[in-house]
Amino acid sequence: MGKIGVLIVNLGTPDAPETGAVRRYLKEFLSDRRVVEIPPLLWQPILRGIILNTRPRKSAAAYREVWKDAGSPLAVITKQTADGLRAMLDTDIHVDWAMRYGNPSIASRINAMVAAGCDRILIAPLYPQYSAATNASAHDAVFAAIAAMRAQPAIRLLPAYYDDPAYIEALRASTQRQLDALDFAPDLLIASFHGMPVRTRELGDPYYSQCLETARLLSDALGREVRVTFQSRFGPAKWLEPATDSVLRALPGEGARNVVILTPGFSADCLETLEEIAMRGKEDFLAAGGQKFRHFDCLNASEEAMTLYATLVRRELSGWR
Numbered sequence: 317m318g319k320i321g322v323l324i325v326n327l328g329t330p331d332a333p334e335t336g337a338v339r340r341y342l343k344e345f346l347s348d349r350r351v352v353e354i355p356p357l358l359w360q361p362i363l364r365g366i367i368l369n370t371r372p373r374k375s376a377a378a379y380r381e382v383w384k385d386a387g388s389p390l391a392v393i394t395k396q397t398a399d400g401l402r403a404m405l406d407t408d409i410h411v412d413w414a415m416r417y418g419n420p421s422i423a424s425r426i427n428a429m430v431a432a433g434c435d436r437i438l439i440a441p442l443y444p445q446y447s448a449a450t451n452a453s454a455h456d457a458v459f460a461a462i463a464a465m466r467a468q469p470a471i472r473l474l475p476a477y478y479d480d481p482a483y484i485e486a487l488r489a490s491t492q493r494q495l496d497a498l499d500f501a502p503d504l505l506i507a508s509f510h511g512m513p514v515r516t517r518e519l520g521d522p523y524y525s526q527c528l529e530t531a532r533l534l535s536d537a538l539g540r541e542v543r544v545t546f547q548s549r550f551g552p553a554k555w556l557e558p559a560t561d562s563v564l565r566a567l568p569g570e571g572a573r574n575v576v577i578l579t580p581g582f583s584a585d586c587l588e589t590l591e592e593i594a595m596r597g598k599e600d601f602l603a604a605g606g607q608k609f610r611h612f613d614c615l616n617a618s619e620e621a622m623t624l625y626a627t628l629v630r631r632e633l634s635g636w637r
């Protein structure tokens with residue numbers, strides 16, 4: 317029998333916080349028909365003519381605000397997560413990580429696993445809530461990568477884990493640990509999820525309902541209110557509401573001056589949490605009269621996260637070993 321591989325997948329990020337690298341990344345990301353569901357004949361001229369000429373410079377400046385010595389936070393943390401998981405699983409399991417857009421690509425890591433003798437591979441996209449834009453797109457890339465192989469490995473896909481007791485417990489424990497370390501008592505806990513166009517929900521994407529269910533279960537586990545918002549609106553279409561930035565600007569006027577914001581839909585801190593929420597969100601909230609604002613770390617490669625991923629992965633590998 318061959319070896320078993322576990323491939324952790326995350327969204328992707330530019331190779332450098334520079335305009336050219338961000339343009340390459342955004343071109344690949346925003347050309348994915350799973351992400352932007354507008355006919356390419358309409359969308360590509362807008363993407364190439366407007367977005368790729370304006371957004372990369374602005375986004376590169378934002379990436380520079382959060383970039384680490386070892387690279388983009390999303391890539392650094394995803395690698396740490398893979399390293400942590402490898403240390404927890406049996407030594408004969410080949411654990412690696414890949415990005416849906418940019419590097420290291422899904423195809424390159426699957427090819428390396430097959431070359432290393434893996435004939436069974438578990439794909440673990442680290443998206444707790446299922447969306448076609450994230451999970452289905454990662455799956456598509458996996459099947460495209462093995463399409464050219466004569467001897468294909470067996471593939472398993474980790475399902476979304478938005479209501480899994482192990483995920484809710486990891487969120488509860490990580491949130492409680494960070495609450496215990498606070499120097500103020502928050503009036504409100506906000507859970508900000510990445511947004512999506514409303515149309516994707518109307519077309520049957522379960523993402524929105526799964527976000528609400530995660531927040532409800534977390535609220536029950538913590539025994540306190542968790543207010544749901546959606547962030548990172550992109551483009552002119554109607555996106556899921558309420559929008560995180562509008563809520564942050566309104567809260568001080570409604571009496572919530574000290575808030576904590578969680579981002580439980582992101583497995584790893586990234587541009588969208590570290591810059592959009594922890595920096596710009598904080599500025600907006602304080603400018604609107606807020607007093608204390610704290611963004612809590614995502615699960616990242618914390619102990620709570622490693623326990624979660626080891627539980628999920630061992631369950632999915634059953635029967636293979």
Ligand SMILES: C=CC1=C(C)c2cc3[nH]c(cc4nc(cc5[nH]c(cc1n2)c(C)c5CCC(=O)O)C(CCC(=O)O)=C4C)c(C)c3C=C
Nearest residue numbers: 327328329330351375390447449510512550581586587588
């Ligand atoms: C966690 C789930 C995510 C969903 C669902 C999602 C959907 C989605 N995103 C865009 C547009 C952009 N997203 C961007 C960054 C970004 N998105 C996610 C996650 C989800 N996106 C992450 C983790 C990140 C951060 C990547 C990083 O490098 O840190 C960006 C680029 C950032 C920028 O240039 O400002 C865009 C654009 C759409 C249209 C979409 C639709 C379904």
Ligand SMILES: [Fe+2]
Nearest residue numbers: 327510548588
């Ligand atoms: Fe996104």
Ligand SMILES: [Fe+2]
Nearest residue numbers: 548587588592
């Ligand atoms: Fe953003």
